Amino acid sequence: MTELVIIGGGPAGMSAAVAAYENGIRDILILERDKALGGILQQCIHNGFGLHKFGEELTGPEYAWKYEQKVQELGIPVKLGTMVLDITEDKVITATNEEDGIFQIQAKAVILAMGCRERSKGALNIPGTRPAGIYSAGTAQKYVNRMGYMPGKEVVILGSGDIGLIMARRMTLEGAKVHAVCELMPYSGGLVRNIEQCLNDFNIPLKLSHTVVKIHGRERLEGVTIAKVDERRKPIAGTEEYIPCDTLLLSVGLIPENELSKSAGVSLDRITSGAVVDQNRQTSVEGIFACGNVLHVHDLVDYVSEESEIAGKSAAEYILGQNQAEKVHIPVKTDGKIRYTVPQVITEKKDISVFFRVADIYHNVTINVYDDKQEKVFSRKKLKVAPGEMESIVLKSAAFENAAELHFELEVN
Amino acid sequence: MTRELTCIICPRGCGLKVEIEDGKVVSVTGNSCPRGVKYAEDECCNPMRTITSTVRCEDGRVISVKTDRPIPKAKMFECMKMINSATAHLPIHIGDVIIEDVFGSNVVATENA
Ligand SMILES: Cc1cc2nc3c(=O)[nH]c(=O)nc-3n(C[C@H](O)[C@H](O)[C@H](O)COP(=O)(O)OP(=O)(O)OC[C@H]3O[C@@H](n4cnc5c(N)ncnc54)[C@H](O)[C@@H]3O)c2cc1C
Numbered sequence: 182m183t184e185l186v187i188i189g190g191g192p193a194g195m196s197a198a199v200a201a202y203e204n205g206i207r208d209i210l211i212l213e214r215d216k217a218l219g220g221i222l223q224q225c226i227h228n229g230f231g232l233h234k235f236g237e238e239l240t241g242p243e244y245a246w247k248y249e250q251k252v253q254e255l256g257i258p259v260k261l262g263t264m265v266l267d268i269t270e271d272k273v274i275t276a277t278n279e280e281d282g283i284f285q286i287q288a289k290a291v292i293l294a295m296g297c298r299e300r301s302k303g304a305l306n307i308p309g310t311r312p313a314g315i316y317s318a319g320t321a322q323k324y325v326n327r328m329g330y331m332p333g334k335e336v337v338i339l340g341s342g343d344i345g346l347i348m349a350r351r352m353t354l355e356g357a358k359v360h361a362v363c364e365l366m367p368y369s370g371g372l373v374r375n376i377e378q379c380l381n382d383f384n385i386p387l388k389l390s391h392t393v394v395k396i397h398g399r400e401r402l403e404g405v406t407i408a409k410v411d412e413r414r415k416p417i418a419g420t421e422e423y424i425p426c427d428t429l430l431l432s433v434g435l436i437p438e439n440e441l442s443k444s445a446g447v448s449l450d451r452i453t454s455g456a457v458v459d460q461n462r463q464t465s466v467e468g469i470f471a472c473g474n475v476l477h478v479h480d481l482v483d484y485v486s487e488e489s490e491i492a493g494k495s496a497a498e499y500i501l502g503q504n505q506a507e508k509v510h511i512p513v514k515t516d517g518k519i520r521y522t523v524p525q526v527i528t529e530k531k532d533i534s535v536f537f538r539v540a541d542i543y544h545n546v547t548i549n550v551y552d553d554k555q556e557k558v559f560s561r562k563k564l565k566v567a568p569g570e571m572e573s574i575v576l577k578s579a580a581f582e583n584a585a586e587l588h589f590e591l592e593v594n
Numbered sequence: 595m596t597r598e599l600t601c602i603i604c605p606r607g608c609g610l611k612v613e614i615e616d617g618k619v620v621s622v623t624g625n626s627c628p629r630g631v632k633y634a635e636d637e638c639c640n641p642m643r644t645i646t647s648t649v650r651c652e653d654g655r656v657i658s659v660k661t662d663r664p665i666p667k668a669k670m671f672e673c674m675k676m677i678n679s680a681t682a683h684l685p686i687h688i689g690d691v692i693i694e695d696v697f698g699s700n701v702v703a704t705e706n707a
């Protein structure tokens with residue numbers, strides 16, 4: 182029996198482990214399939230991490246190293262090169278590595294911290310062939326930054342998420358020509374600072390409301406045809422433009438990696454593709470917690486660390502049987518303009534931070550929270566909200582004292 | 595003259611309005627913190643950027659590096675040339691200087707190897 186098993190040794194898993202240790206748990210094990218700790222940060226060599234958490238600007242590997250050092254100092258055991266294959270509702274974990282073969286561990290509590298993966302090109306419906314030279318932006322990032330290998334010289338990027346923007350700059354600095362970044366939506370999903378320093382600095386055009394309509398080439402990519410799209414995101418005939426290129430990068434979003442959560446019987450949220458959790462980041466299965474990108478996609482790793490500290494602390498309290506808070510069950514609902522919230526359910530009477538994302542760019546909004554009796558329990562104005570930026574508010578416990586349900590609504594003025 | 599900029603110092607990305615007279619910044623608005631003013635002044639007179647990249651090690655693998663302070667934006671590609679012609683000697687610890695004196699900065703390792 183192991184008290185706490187953490188699946189995944191990225192920033193989420195490491196932060197959760199440190200928090201659990203600091204809250205009194207000693208019998209912890211981190212299982213990580215890669216040969217090193219750090220998760221995806223190992224390949225995010227650009228800076229911009231840690232401003233919020235450490236007050237200094239770090240690169241991805243430097244941010245990960247801060248936590249890796251803590252894990253080492255505290256002597257928290259880690260099994261690297263270990264792939265978790267299955268988790269049951271009773272918290273029996275099946276894993277495999279070269280040394281131990283296939284083995285099982287019974288845990289008292291489990292923290293899911295498996296991160297996310299990129300949406301793949303298979304998920305996209307682009308007509309034409311499937312020649313070599315089409316990569317997800319994250320795969321290209323791994324090639325360039327970890328393996329020191331450039332996938333191509335003439336590049337088009339589909340999707341303006343942050344990873345795509347970062348790779349536009351990275352490949353340009355390494356001597357490639359990035360012809361365009363095409364974005365289906367009329368706005369970019371990336372941070373404005375990345376549009377400024379990754380595209381504008383290098384005069385790379387950002388083509389909003391554009392998509393790739395055809396892929397050309399048999400063995401190797403030879404070019405793509407792009408076109409403008411209308412409000413319904415359908416290509417407009419006559420706007421096609423051919424761009425010769427040997428590389429197409431897809432930066433079309435991330436999805437939480439939840440195959441294991443499903444086998445553990447954890448309920449998933451249709452919108453986030455992550456687990457449904459309460460304010461402690463506990464899933465629908467008691468003693469199984471989730472944090473980081475496996476729960477919902479974060480744009481800033483600093484928030485991943487914060488969320489994971491909550492999960493680690495809560496797991497510790499669960500193991501030690503310390504959680505004495507008064508129990509309630511208050512589902513949190515959204516109006517569609519607000520797409521989702523984390524947590525999706527409140528189970529304790531205490532002040533709670535609620536994180537959420539909106540569906541579109543809205544200006545001059547009021548974030549309102551109502552209870553089931555239509556009583557307004559929270560209200561705050563904001564100049565602008567955007568899908569690319571996660572929002573958060575703090576709900577005082579007094580606000581939902583008598584509520585059976587809470588409704589998050591966005592009023593657009 | 596008025597220039598509109600996006601502050602890139604932190605993820606908030608404030609939109610800045612900068613008034614420039616005789617090549618000097620006389621007022622900055624739109625910033626949420628004082629660092630925005632400094633950014634606007636630098637950006638109008640002497641734009642600077644931090645470079646992050648990789649350096650090849652003697653055993654063939656690559657390690658991640660950065661300039662330990664921003665360098666002039668106009669020198670980015672020259673800086674990349676220097677980074678790409680360097681070889682790093684193992685073992686390497688985070689913060690080790692890989693190339694000295696690169697346009698007022700040092701290129702330092704951002705991972706261990
Ligand atoms: C390609 C890419 C680039 C990104 N760039 C940025 C960026 O520039 N800035 C930023 O703030 N955020 C970025 N993100 C978001 C970033 O993922 C998060 O900020 C943060 O790294 C998430 O931490 P995590 O620990 O939840 O996930 P991860 O860092 O993905 O860590 C999850 C870990 O779990 C392990 N794992 C998964 N499944 C198993 C299993 N079955 N058994 C054992 N181990 C397993 C993985 O190997 C991995 O090490 C990026 C994400 C991706 C995918």
Ligand code: SF4
Nearest residue numbers: 601604607608627630
């Ligand atoms: S002005 Fe301050 S808050 Fe705004 S982007 Fe710049 S550093 Fe960030």
